[in-house]
Amino acid sequence: MKRDPEPPLRPARLRRRAEAQAADRPAGPGVADLDAEARRLVHELQVHQIELELQNAELMEARTAMEVLAEQYTDLYDFAPVGYLTLGPDGAILGANFAAARMFGMDRGGLLKRRFAAHLAPADQPRFAAFLGKVFDEGVGEACEVTLRVSDRPPVALALEAVPTESRALCRLVATDVTARNEAERDRFVLGKLESTGILAGGIAHDFNNLLTAILLNLEQAESLAPPDSPLAARLADAKAQTWSARSLTQQLITFAKGAPVNLRHQRLPGLIRDAVGPAVSGSGIRVEFAIPEDLWTARVDEGQLSQVFRNLVLNAREAMPEGGVIAISAENVTHPRPGDHGLPAGDFVRVTVSDGGAGIPPEVLPRIFDPYFSTKQRGAEKGMGLGLTICHAIVEKHGGSIDARSIVGEGSTFRVQLPAFRNASDEASQRSLPRLYAR
Numbered sequence: 001m002k003r004d005p006e007p008p009l010r011p012a013r014l015r016r017r018a019e020a021q022a023a024d025r026p027a028g029p030g031v032a033d034l035d036a037e038a039r040r041l042v043h044e045l046q047v048h049q050i051e052l053e054l055q056n057a058e059l060m061e062a063r064t065a066m067e068v069l070a071e072q073y074t075d076l077y078d079f080a081p082v083g084y085l086t087l088g089p090d091g092a093i094l095g096a097n098f099a100a101a102r103m104f105g106m107d108r109g110g111l112l113k114r115r116f117a118a119h120l121a122p123a124d125q126p127r128f129a130a131f132l133g134k135v136f137d138e139g140v141g142e143a144c145e146v147t148l149r150v151s152d153r154p155p156v157a158l159a160l161e162a163v164p165t166e167s168r169a170l171c172r173l174v175a176t177d178v179t180a181r182n183e184a185e186r187d188r189f190v191l192g193k194l195e196s197t198g199i200l201a202g203g204i205a206h207d208f209n210n211l212l213t214a215i216l217l218n219l220e221q222a223e224s225l226a227p228p229d230s231p232l233a234a235r236l237a238d239a240k241a242q243t244w245s246a247r248s249l250t251q252q253l254i255t256f257a258k259g260a261p262v263n264l265r266h267q268r269l270p271g272l273i274r275d276a277v278g279p280a281v282s283g284s285g286i287r288v289e290f291a292i293p294e295d296l297w298t299a300r301v302d303e304g305q306l307s308q309v310f311r312n313l314v315l316n317a318r319e320a321m322p323e324g325g326v327i328a329i330s331a332e333n334v335t336h337p338r339p340g341d342h343g344l345p346a347g348d349f350v351r352v353t354v355s356d357g358g359a360g361i362p363p364e365v366l367p368r369i370f371d372p373y374f375s376t377k378q379r380g381a382e383k384g385m386g387l388g389l390t391i392c393h394a395i396v397e398k399h400g401g402s403i404d405a406r407s408i409v410g411e412g413s414t415f416r417v418q419l420p421a422f423r424n425a426s427d428e429a430s431q432r433s434l435p436r437l438y439a440r
Contacts (some may be wrong), residue, residue, distance in 0.1 A: 284318055
């Protein structure tokens with residue numbers, strides 16, 4: 001283990017060490033023949049020479065220690081997991097480490113002299129300008145959160161902390177990627193609202209289902225009394241059909257409720273997805289393209305409830321493309337080596353992705369799409385009464401999985417469903433061949 005360098009030698013201590021070393025060195029030739037004063041001067045010169053040697057050795061050791069510290073600092077700076085940047089008063093980037101360059105999607109050389117604010121979302125640029133102005137004008141440390149925009153990549157949420165240098169000519173800024181943290185917080189917030197709303201929905205659904213049962217019984221009795229081909233019989237049949245549709249909605253509410261039962265069985269997903277998707281695109285100008293590998297792992301799921309998830313996602317995509325288009329559905333086996341991805345534990349998962357080419361979801365709306373009764377669709381005079389994505393979230397969460405969405409306005413939306421997988425689970429459902437292209 002390397003010892004810490006000794007403290008600098010003080011003059012008296014330096015003199016004593018030099019005197020001790022001089023005493024151990026043999027006198028040079030002819031010194032003994034000199035008179036006392038000359039010998040004293042020679043001795044003094046020898047002590048001064050030794051003092052210079054000791055000081056030089058001390059300086060070399062201090063230089064080596066500084067080089068080691070500088071190397072350690074450089075390593076810590078360059079390879080830190082957070083972004084370190086040096087900014088001028090105008091927001092120009094004058095220095096950055098590797099993590100900061102990765103955040104901006106470029107090398108360090110290309111990042112220098114660029115304006116930090118130019119890479120932020122337009123809505124965040126005034127906030128950043130005020131944040132930077134306060135750092136330089138008041139000479140105090142400040143913090144704020146902004147959204148970084150990088151081409152060909154999803155937006156990145158950054159938590160910024162900055163402190164000015166003593167001269168206020170520069171500021172040191174630390175940028176931390178908090179995208180995953182914010183997503184986890186949103187998931188927890190949505191889950192809390194789902195739990196409270198689920199209790200209410202479950203109670204209402206059960207009571208409403210009892211009322212619908214009584215209505216159906218009366219309609220069936222009335223239908224048995226009406227002439228078979230009469231207009232009354234036709235109207236009663238239509239009323240029964242609408243009542244059954246209402247019961248279907250009630251079942252969705254019960255599924256959404258926290259206490260809804262889940263009947264889990266090992267399933268291969270390709271056939272399940274195909275059966276759910278087919279009716280959802282029937283009669284539309286939508287084409288569905290599948291990319292699902294033959295060796296997809298099995299998942300332990302409730303077939304009926306999971307079918308509802310994929311049906312709702314495809315219906316959502318269909319509504320986003322009223323003029324027709326392509327819905328891409330892919331699946332893959334993934335392994336999370338450590339916990340943390342959308343709150344999932346480490347382990348094996350099947351990831352199913354549903355993408356559309358619709359109008360996309362605005363960034364300010366995207367965090368709320370799984371909220372109960374939130375919707376961007378207009379339903380007559382009412383807006384925002386949707387439950388489809390909320391039910392998808394509730395079902396996937398009950399299966400121990402996750403669902404998330406990414407969207408770019410004008411380009412479309414992508415939903416990812418991740419479910420716990422089993423590599424060697426016994427198949428309880430036959431694997432049916434899946435065509436690469438399905439259209440109705």
